[in-house]
Amino acid sequence: MPESAANFSSVPLLDYALLSTDRDEFILQLRHALINVGFLYLSNPPVSSEVIKSLIGYIPKLFALPQEEKDRIKMANSQHFLGYSRLGAEFTKGAVDYREQFDIATPHVCRWKPGEPDYYRLWGPSQWPEETSVPGFKATYEQYLAEVQSLSYEFSSLISEAFGLGPDGLSHFYDSDDLMQHRAKIVQYPIVEAGAGKDQGVGPHYDAGFLTFLLQASPHDGLQVQNLSGEWINAPPIPGTFVVNIGKALEFVTKGLARATSHRVLSPKGTTPRYSVPFFQNIGLGKRLTDVDLQFPPEILKLRDARGDVAPTDSVNFSEFDREPSGRVNLIGRVKSHPDVAERHYPELFKQYFPNGITGPVSVY
Ligand SMILES: O=C(O)CCC(=O)C(=O)O
Ligand SMILES: [Fe+2]
Numbered sequence: 001m002p003e004s005a006a007n008f009s010s011v012p013l014l015d016y017a018l019l020s021t022d023r024d025e026f027i028l029q030l031r032h033a034l035i036n037v038g039f040l041y042l043s044n045p046p047v048s049s050e051v052i053k054s055l056i057g058y059i060p061k062l063f064a065l066p067q068e069e070k071d072r073i074k075m076a077n078s079q080h081f082l083g084y085s086r087l088g089a090e091f092t093k094g095a096v097d098y099r100e101q102f103d104i105a106t107p108h109v110c111r112w113k114p115g116e117p118d119y120y121r122l123w124g125p126s127q128w129p130e131e132t133s134v135p136g137f138k139a140t141y142e143q144y145l146a147e148v149q150s151l152s153y154e155f156s157s158l159i160s161e162a163f164g165l166g167p168d169g170l171s172h173f174y175d176s177d178d179l180m181q182h183r184a185k186i187v188q189y190p191i192v193e194a195g196a197g198k199d200q201g202v203g204p205h206y207d208a209g210f211l212t213f214l215l216q217a218s219p220h221d222g223l224q225v226q227n228l229s230g231e232w233i234n235a236p237p238i239p240g241t242f243v244v245n246i247g248k249a250l251e252f253v254t255k256g257l258a259r260a261t262s263h264r265v266l267s268p269k270g271t272t273p274r275y276s277v278p279f280f281q282n283i284g285l286g287k288r289l290t291d292v293d294l295q296f297p298p299e300i301l302k303l304r305d306a307r308g309d310v311a312p313t314d315s316v317n318f319s320e321f322d323r324e325p326s327g328r329v330n331l332i333g334r335v336k337s338h339p340d341v342a343e344r345h346y347p348e349l350f351k352q353y354f355p356n357g358i359t360g361p362v363s364v365y
Contacts, residue, residue: 007228011235011243013041019158031162034246035303038259039225041241046154047147049240055144056217058137059275063100063188065133073127075103079345080110080124081334082183087190097202098267101187104128106145108181118346119285119327122334123181145279148213148242149182152281155211155244163257164297172292173210173253175284182282189222189274192267201265201274207247208321208333211281214243220274226262228308235263247280252289252322257296257304285327 012033018026033040063070075083087100103126110124128138153174160169174180189201201222216223216237223243224232235243251260268274321329335342335349339358342350 008037009227009231009233011039011041011225011233012037013043013238013241015043016046017044027158027162030158031300031303034159034162034258036259036307037225038251038261039235039243039245039263041235041238042244043238043241045242046151047144047242051140051144051147052215054136054140055215055277056275058134058140059186059188059217059277060273061134062102062129062137062186063273065129069129069133073102073129075338076341076344078124078127078341079121080105080126081122081338081341082124083127085338097200098192099187099189099201099265101185103183103185104141104145105181105183106149107142111179117325117328118349119325119331121345122327122331123285144277145182145184148184148279149281151242152182152211152213152279155213156281159211159250159254159258163254164300165294169294170210170253173283173287175286179284180282182280184277184279187276187278189220189265189267189276191270191273199267201267204262204264206260206262207245207280208249208330209247209280210250210283212243212245212247213279213281214245215277215279216243217275217277218272220268220270220272222266222268222274223276224264224266226264232264248321249283249289249326253292253294255294255296255301255304256309257300259307282330283326286325288325289322 012029014026014029014033016026018029030040070084071086073083075081075085077083082103082105084102085100087098088096105123105126108123108125110121112118112120112124131138156170156174157167161167163169192199204226214223219237219239221234221236223235225235225245227233245263246258246260248260250258265274265276318324318329318332331346331349332353335346335353339350339354342353343358
């Protein structure tokens with residue numbers, strides 16, 4: 001495939017500061033990145049660099065906690081699928097992902113009551129390491145999540161504007177702040193010996209939700225993004241930036257204007273692990289992607305048509321993902337990727353999706 005705007009060879013960098021000096025130019029660049037790439041770097045983001053620096057400082061300390069202490073907050077304890085996962089606990093497309101992680105979400109109480117749908121149980125409090133083991137970590141991380149959450153709403157509004165909808169075009173999909181929870185995780189990708197056959201940090205996948213804000217928290221290459229001709233394009237860490245990408249749900253509601261782009265992480269080489277912190281912006285638990293049929297101006301749709309279709313994918317493997325409430329879609333995704341948690345907290349769903357029990361590798365995406 002010849003090089004074209006749509007067949008990108010690098011991930012574009014947008015400067016958030018441009019918003020206050022030349023808003024139209026920022027929106028133009030954003031529209032291009034959304035339609036043709038589905039990934040972008042954001043420099044000068046409105047998230048405190050002190051908080052980011054402090055968070056980055058905590059990450060190696062978290063993973064260095066005694067195994068026993070990490071296992072005390074293991075995900076299997078939590079009906080909300082929040083907590084620690086050991087190395088090798090997750091798979092993408094049948095192959096093990098060589099990473100270790102803490103899933104920690106924005107603060108939320110569990111709103112489920114008997115008789116309500118199961119998926120209301122998906123959101124609830126996180127599990128935290130002992131304050132005395134990592135003093136100040138919880139406060140720093142909660143501050144970080146709050147700032148990225150605000151950025152995620154601002155960004156959603158900018159996307160809506162870039163697609164000609166006005167700033168509130170996507171707000172239908174969110175509930176009020178007290179009824180929203182967003183999920184983030186702190187990830188360590190250990191180094192692997194060359195040729196050990198374990199270089200899948202995380203296998204090729206699409207993110208499922210609306211927007212992802214990724215902090216690359218160490219100077220390692222490894223993140224790669226797939227262009228239309230299938231080439232893997234490096235997205236190396238750029239200090240002071242976030243990597244922002246689009247999930248399948250936002251691609252669906254924008255009728256393919258915002259591309260969801262396949263990506264993966266190769267395990268780091270060298271002497272130190274790679275660290276990252278992805279933040280996944282959710283939509284309301286009860287919202288369905290088909291609730292609203294957004295109407296985009298024809299001149300914007302033409303830009304999408306000029307790009308061409310994004311190849312069909314099997315990555316969203318729940319066929320009703322557009323018609324069921326987002327909470328249910330998410331819950332089924334979680335059940336499939338963490339059957340040990342499901343077996344304990346959602347025995348009926350577990351039986352439905354794993355009628356023969358856990359017999360082999362499971363797939364995250
Ligand atoms: O760790 C990274 O850089 C990316 C992780 C990722 O794509 C994911 O967890 O969905
Ligand atoms: Fe991802």
